[in-house]
Amino acid sequence: MEHLKVLQELSLFKKCNPTTVEKFLAETPNSLRTYKKGDFIALQGDPCRSLYLLYKGRVKAHMENDEGKQLVVDILEAPEILAPAFIFGTNNRFPVNVEADTHCSILCIDRQRFLQLMHDEVSVMEDFIREISDRAVFLSKKLNEFALQGLKVRLLNYIQIHGGIRNQQEVASIMGVARPSLARALSELIAEGKIRMNDKKVEIL
Amino acid sequence: MEHLKVLQELSLFKKCNPTTVEKFLAETPNSLRTYKKGDFIALQGDPCRSLYLLYKGRVKAHMENDEGKQLVVDILEAPEILAPAFIFGTNNRFPVNVEADTHCSILCIDRQRFLQLMHDEVSVMEDFIREISDRAVFLSKKLNEFALQGLKVRLLNYIQIHGGIRNQQEVASIMGVARPSLARALSELIAEGKIRMNDKKVEIL
């Protein structure tokens, strides 16, 4: 049960009494699942009836439209709560595909059991509400970028946060554009003197 | 205190004991504010430390980028909770401007008092979590549309939901495009036989 230790690291349980958490995780009907890289953990539209706790590995959340165009919305690294904002919604379905980006292990906890925990442990309730709220802030920031900002601005934001570009294809998926468009945006940013590139490191000016 | 009755209609309090709600609203330090059409209730970046309950009027939430391009994210009608997803976030600031679209009355409730209510009343906690979750779903749907769908698809969705187009300028702000672009998209949809227009009513085929 060494995964219990990992899950204690979740911000969700940080302020909570460790023995309470341990007891909760131990007593909960343990639906434990593992996935290998490339497996789909959930599909857009799937019902979302459990709390999914990622305790090992990395997952990608991405959307896809009818023509196959993709957008990687988020990349989550263990330990992390998956899709906390979609469990208790009126229409509790995944709005994204969740795909294992490495070998992954996930603990599924019954929704009712978790509600009970929130009743009993005030700090868990507060932290869970904070988690959901942060997701909403994250989404509205993304919405702002996609609806109002051009590609070059989005790209500058990305570079500022990540400090560089490891893989153009990857970043293009996150920006929601085709790969050559990303390369062009990079060239233009360089031509405009906004950034400088040595190797994969990008410097903002 | 007839606004109390209106607020009882909020889905947030639907399952809750009415006298409890009444008592809560009455006892809470009543920061009551009114705005006239066009007033800004909150600005992008403002701290968000209270629960804002809209009990009269209609507000618009919109974002703006540096060049002045605007996007109307949502239009809320009383009774409604304003920005529930931003009160308890790690960085609790408004990500949108909130503007009075008619004469508005808003009740501000202290964040800590409301937390207390959620502790005491399980149904309020559950409903508040549902509210936030629904906001997150709403935002991820919007993100999907803006990042992955073209204007014509967004427009069809809008027409399907609203059953028509009252005012092109208004809808253009919601779609995040210039007004002539909207008119063009409409023409093209008609030319493609996807919709038919008589007067302001739009029929989907």
Add this chain to the structure above:
DNA sequence: CTTTATCTGTAACATTTGTTACACCCCGAA
């Protein structure tokens, strides 16, 4: 070291949307 696959830069052209401008219509005010 050579081979091979992947990543990168870039060009040419198509599509979508923005911008500006203008003519038309409808409707209410003077």
Add this chain to the structure above:
DNA sequence: TTCGGGGTGTAACAAATGTTACAGATAAAG
């Protein structure tokens, strides 16, 4: 009635992004 304002349709051109193609660079595999 005339006038003026707001809403609508549309055209012409500009800017941003998508699509496809290809050539060179780089990294991984043998």
